[in-house]
Amino acid sequence: MNVYGTKQIRNVVLLGHGGAGKTTLVESMALVTGVTKRMGNVVDGSTISDYDKEEIKRQFSISTSLVPLEFQGEDGPIKVNLLDTPGYFDFVGEVEEAISVADAAVIVVNCKAGIEVGTEKAWELCEKFNLPRIIFVTNMDDDHASFRELILKLETRFGRKIAPFHLPIRENEKFVGFVNVVKMKGRRFTTNSDYEECEIPEYSKKNLDICRGALVEAVAETSEEYMERYFSGEEFTYEEISAALREHVIDGSIVPIMLGSGINCQGARMLLQGIDRYFPSPDHFECIGVDVSTGERFVARYDDGVSLSMRVFKTIVDPFIGKYSLVKVCTGTLKPDSASYNVNKDTEEKIGKVYTLRGKEQMELKELKAGDIGAVAKLSVTQTGDTLAVRTAPIVYHKPQISTPYTYMRYKTKTKGDDDKVATALAKLMDEDQTLKVVGDKENRQTLIYGIGDQQLDVVVSKLSTRYKVEIELSKPKFAFRETIRKKVEAQGKYKKQTGGHGQYGDVKMSFEPSGDLETPYVFEEQVFGGAVPRNYFPAVEKGIQESVLKGPLAAYPVVGLKAVLLDGSYHPVDSSEMAFKMAASLAFKKAFMEASPVLLEPIASMKVTVPDKFTGDVMGDLNRRRGRVLGMNSDHHGKQIIEADVPMSELFGYNTDLRSMTGGIGVYEYEFSRYEQAPGDVQKKEVEARAAQADGADS
Numbered sequence: 001m002n003v004y005g006t007k008q009i010r011n012v013v014l015l016g017h018g019g020a021g022k023t024t025l026v027e028s029m030a031l032v033t034g035v036t037k038r039m040g041n042v043v044d045g046s047t048i049s050d051y052d053k054e055e056i057k058r059q060f061s062i063s064t065s066l067v068p069l070e071f072q073g074e075d076g077p078i079k080v081n082l083l084d085t086p087g088y089f090d091f092v093g094e095v096e097e098a099i100s101v102a103d104a105a106v107i108v109v110n111c112k113a114g115i116e117v118g119t120e121k122a123w124e125l126c127e128k129f130n131l132p133r134i135i136f137v138t139n140m141d142d143d144h145a146s147f148r149e150l151i152l153k154l155e156t157r158f159g160r161k162i163a164p165f166h167l168p169i170r171e172n173e174k175f176v177g178f179v180n181v182v183k184m185k186g187r188r189f190t191t192n193s194d195y196e197e198c199e200i201p202e203y204s205k206k207n208l209d210i211c212r213g214a215l216v217e218a219v220a221e222t223s224e225e226y227m228e229r230y231f232s233g234e235e236f237t238y239e240e241i242s243a244a245l246r247e248h249v250i251d252g253s254i255v256p257i258m259l260g261s262g263i264n265c266q267g268a269r270m271l272l273q274g275i276d277r278y279f280p281s282p283d284h285f286e287c288i289g290v291d292v293s294t295g296e297r298f299v300a301r302y303d304d305g306v307s308l309s310m311r312v313f314k315t316i317v318d319p320f321i322g323k324y325s326l327v328k329v330c331t332g333t334l335k336p337d338s339a340s341y342n343v344n345k346d347t348e349e350k351i352g353k354v355y356t357l358r359g360k361e362q363m364e365l366k367e368l369k370a371g372d373i374g375a376v377a378k379l380s381v382t383q384t385g386d387t388l389a390v391r392t393a394p395i396v397y398h399k400p401q402i403s404t405p406y407t408y409m410r411y412k413t414k415t416k417g418d419d420d421k422v423a424t425a426l427a428k429l430m431d432e433d434q435t436l437k438v439v440g441d442k443e444n445r446q447t448l449i450y451g452i453g454d455q456q457l458d459v460v461v462s463k464l465s466t467r468y469k470v471e472i473e474l475s476k477p478k479f480a481f482r483e484t485i486r487k488k489v490e491a492q493g494k495y496k497k498q499t500g501g502h503g504q505y506g507d508v509k510m511s512f513e514p515s516g517d518l519e520t521p522y523v524f525e526e527q528v529f530g531g532a533v534p535r536n537y538f539p540a541v542e543k544g545i546q547e548s549v550l551k552g553p554l555a556a557y558p559v560v561g562l563k564a565v566l567l568d569g570s571y572h573p574v575d576s577s578e579m580a581f582k583m584a585a586s587l588a589f590k591k592a593f594m595e596a597s598p599v600l601l602e603p604i605a606s607m608k609v610t611v612p613d614k615f616t617g618d619v620m621g622d623l624n625r626r627r628g629r630v631l632g633m634n635s636d637h638h639g640k641q642i643i644e645a646d647v648p649m650s651e652l653f654g655y656n657t658d659l660r661s662m663t664g665g666i667g668v669y670e671y672e673f674s675r676y677e678q679a680p681g682d683v684q685k686k687e688v689e690a691r692a693a694q695a696d697g698a699d700s
Helices: 022-032 053-058 091-097 117-127 147-161 201-221 224-231 236-250 270-280 419-432 454-468 535-548 578-591 613-625 654-665 681-699
Strands: 009-015 065-071 074-083 104-110 135-137 163-164 166-171 174-180 187-188 197-200 255-259 286-291 297-300 310-318 322-333 337-343 348-349 354-358 361-365 372-379 386-387 395-397 409-412 437-441 448-451 472-476 482-484 488-497 506-513 522-524 562-570 601-611 629-635 639-646 666-677
Touching: 009 022, 009 091, 009 117, 022 065, 022 074, 022 104, 022 135, 022 270, 022 601, 053 454, 065 270, 065 354, 065 372, 074 270, 074 506, 074 666, 091 117, 091 454, 104 117, 117 147, 117 395, 135 147, 147 163, 147 255, 147 454, 147 472, 163 201, 166 201, 201 224, 236 255, 236 270, 297 348, 310 395, 310 419, 322 354, 322 395, 386 395, 409 454, 419 437, 419 454, 419 629, 448 454, 448 629, 454 472, 488 578, 506 535, 506 578, 522 535, 535 562, 535 578, 562 578, 601 613, 601 654, 601 681, 613 629, 613 654, 639 666, 654 666
Parallel strands: 009 074, 009 104, 104 135, 135 255, 163 255, 522 562
Antiparallel strands: 065 074, 166 174, 174 187, 187 197, 286 297, 286 395, 310 322, 310 386, 322 372, 337 348, 337 386, 354 361, 354 372, 409 448, 409 472, 437 448, 482 601, 488 506, 506 562, 601 639, 601 666, 629 639
16 A cells, blocks of 8 residues: 555544444445455455454444545545444444544434434534534435435434535436535436436425525635625635535534445445545644653644654454554654654554554555554554654653443353463453453452443453353352441450360450441450450450451441440460450450341442433433432433432442433443442342352352
């Protein structure tokens, strides 16, 4: 592949609902640009971007794929770096990584399906990151696809930004071409995306006049001179219209609508022309980071004439081809066999060959200019989000904003002795996927795996099996309950043992009561008079309490909120020892605890659920069923409500799936541990019985 300058590059992310046709659109663009001789197919697993075994098996995208295309633009050749992203919400981390390096977006909408949840989420992401966008309407070959109806829905949902640049031409109920609204000319498809000029059908003229009028009005608003010409009835030239529209598309005030059929390769050429004409090159934007040497904010344009800096936005770990770090060059030029400095890790990295990836295909490059996207292999310490620069100009760029995973399951290895293999394989998967997390829960003797949703965790289990030949099984996690007491009790603990020679003797009288502090396991005090228990045994008594609270007598959960006071006791001048007093304290604790109205405490999460207004009733009802307490509701001023509630952690298991089904996939939530509260009687009884059954099983 040729080397392209910054102005010749277009970095474009493809967004949209799962199944809208993004991957098929990539195939048709690859065919138009001569990358392939025939289109691949998602069903038979022959596409460029869905090359992973899991993607082929499941027939949808799981990872973001880079597909660079070379296209002859109006002013010369350009390179379009397409980032084909997954549409399913469990893989949102892949989308967020791609958006962090994209300069514009194409939102793919299936004309028959209309506006789906993924369409709305794509739009919200573009708004959040101020990305210029084109909406490409695919599936126009479907008899039941109504373009006019879709445009009305888009305008209702997204406002006056929506501007159809194309209108469909149908003959005998078949999609055969389109009207170019900007050029006011008809186009009839010949072979694939190629077309010939044709007459504009009579039935299109009414809609055409409306669309054209809106475009011309938008052009007039770009300057006072244009406004005067518009009001005086002057016509704008095609060049003036095109330049003004480009300005509006880049600033986000116009979103062009183009159309085609991905599966029939219709419209792909026009989309590439639109990308060339209306989307900005990287030098339109700034690279923002921090100069580590001074601690000051660093701002630069994408310029290949200065020292090198680049950021790693994605990592690919393949068992066969090795590890690749996908980079976007921010400043300077990346060349093979050069030294680089990982600013985040304060470590030198040796760069060998420089590649661009096209799906799973690696293509060597002579160099990579500022603004371009490529890959380097086998970096030793570099991870996603790191910045590589020269040591004399250490810049750190912001890491991609990646969603926090809240869905988690317990996992165990199926085969004994595979723990190390599983840990190594999971580390590689976590290098690839920033939304995947493994946490060791020592208290409950379980290992937890976190992800965005159940589908993602299912894919992880499958990848471990097929890629790394290790198997794990997922199950419902145990939740971290606590035990405490509700009243004051006094108890004696006497430990006496005679074994020949010196015996063991320790005797304590203690009081136990609630301390009022549920964040601290215990508080120890002594109120012994007259030397009934010598001072040198006080630490041993406390040690007995310290060890006892690790596993409460009620259900073997840690004890919190306990105040233990040593009141009295007795000792033997020969047989008493630290060990005896420690055991005596432990006996007193166990005896008193079960008499002091013991209760289980359950962890409570502080939660925020963001949903459209129309779903608030359903969501609040569901939270109440989960024993949640709704604390309030605030508007986000974008048609959504943020519901705040306290919910027991044990009731949040499976919440992600339930929330999606209630809200059609558009609801999102976040939570964090807040505090412990007394569990209701039925929950406590059930948990104590379950723990007793576990203990009996372990004993047997």
